[in-house]
Amino acid sequence: MDYNTQKPITVDHVKMGDIKRFFVNYVFSDHLGKIANAHLAKADHLPGGAFHDHCIKLAQLHSDAVDFPKLGIPENFSKELRATKFPDLWKTR
Numbered sequence: 001m002d003y004n005t006q007k008p009i010t011v012d013h014v015k016m017g018d019i020k021r022f023f024v025n026y027v028f029s030d031h032l033g034k035i036a037n038a039h040l041a042k043a044d045h046l047p048g049g050a051f052h053d054h055c056i057k058l059a060q061l062h063s064d065a066v067d068f069p070k071l072g073i074p075e076n077f078s079k080e081l082r083a084t085k086f087p088d089l090w091k092t093r
Helices: 016-029 032-045 055-069
Strands: none
Touching: 016 055, 032 055
């Protein structure tokens, strides 16, 4: 996937407050698993599968979520992209 990445947040001198703020922001903004599950669920039932617009956006969000620890910029996981239905993987089709 080719897309423009975000620029990292930088500071001149790292202070304990910067570390605390980053940690709290990370705990509350870590949606990597939810994004991955939403991509799987939506690709399973939307027309076009993984090529549907929602799935493309979720793939970009997933990359941003993976980069969050080094960039410090949380992704915007909007309600429209969240999965509300999940496939029943235990039944045979």
